[in-house]
Amino acid sequence: MEKILSVKNLTKKFKRIVVNNISFDVEKGNVYGLLGPNGSGKSTTFGMLLSTINPTSGDWYWFGKKGTDSDTLKKIGAIIEQPNFYPYLSAETNLKIVAEIKGTPYPRIDEVLETVGLLERKKDTFKTYSLGMKQRLAIASALLNNPEVLILDEPTNGLDPEGIIQIREIINNIAQQGITIIIASHLLDEIEKICSHVIVLKEGNSIYSGRVDEMTANNGYFELKADNNTLLINALEELQWFTSVKQEGEVIKAQIRDDASISASTLNQKLSEKGIYLSHLVKKKLSLETQFLELVKNTKNHA
Structure with a gap:
């Protein structure tokens, strides 16, 4: 199986060690969960892998190439923070702005809006969207450049049960297209329902990395x-x-x-x-x- 990402002994220390010597691999076409409570180092790990945070030590390789350069970023779609769109512009217009930045042709906008179930609401302003719809628009934005990898940091955070189910279905549909997905979450139930593989973080340490169904050798x-x-x-x-x-x-x-x-x-x-x-x-x-x-x-x- 082709490795999309390989992380080797990655460490980040601020006043304390936030990520401690973690290593794991991500193989093409799977859905990976980065699982741990708040403060376990999930967002910091994503920040290092996307080169927005400098590591204290360690290396990582995207598509066999060390580090994260501009060419690598073109292959990655990521939502690390809360959706940030212009409130008085429509979803379509907001995505046109993102498309200009990413150099993506406009016809792609309708494709990604259909993927996230917002095509019929594309003329509505962002401020009229529910929290779940805003999150779905953010996923559409991350998909604009046809990424090989999609990174989602707590994609269902704050959503009601219906919104969580919608995001889960969208993620499953995206995964069926062959896109590799990495999700950070503190919700065990979410990881169990969405992910094929999991990396468990506890206080910055990786205590397990492997298939969800093999997390322990337990036979039940x-x-x-x-x-x-x-x-x-x-x-x-x-x-x-x-x-x-x-x-x-x-x-x-x-x-x-x-x-x-x-x-x-x-x-x-x-x-x-x-x-x-x-x-x-x-x-x-x-x-x-x-x-x-x-x-x-x-x-x-x-x-």
Whole structure:
């Protein structure tokens, strides 16, 4: 897979270290999430990668070329701050101004407005737009120059649930066009629904970089119920496929060992051989939130 971006030991120190020796790669055609709470170094990382902030140390390579020069910036569309358009001008006129700056032909304006669902509102002034519409117009602006990479810093910040869903759908549609997307967010749910890969930042440190579905080696867990849960618990513990077996209300939760590969049908068969018949059996994966909390807890334990 072609590398769009490669970050090597990137560090930024102001009065304190804000970004601490982080390294990660971004491969073409994927959606990457830069995940962490406010103050974890996400925006500073973007600033360095776009050459608006000078790094203390470290290197990065866009498209195999070191640093970020003017030619590289032409391949990148970015929204780092709040949308900044002329309030009394229409969306179309605002984008014409951006198109002039970027050297983009005007016909491209209708294309990007259609992508973000604003084509029918292109004659309306910016000040009449809702917050979600303003954010969508900003994405349209970032897409004007047909970028290979789209960088979005907290794209759903402050939006209502409907606005969040609209932005999510737009991002998914853009990704299907083959554009590589990097999103900074503090929202676990957003990253889980949008991104294929994630870089987790905690106090400026990268504590994980990889696929979202491989954030931990966790195989998930089973939820089970039987007429006699005591016998069920004993049988599950005897199988030695689980790291923990515990009862929560009427349901038994059995955490699958990382080195165990077991299907619901196999487990059901094994238990029936022991004379235990289940009234409830569901295999579930841990949510990204649970995995994230485990990840953070483990880094604390190893600190």
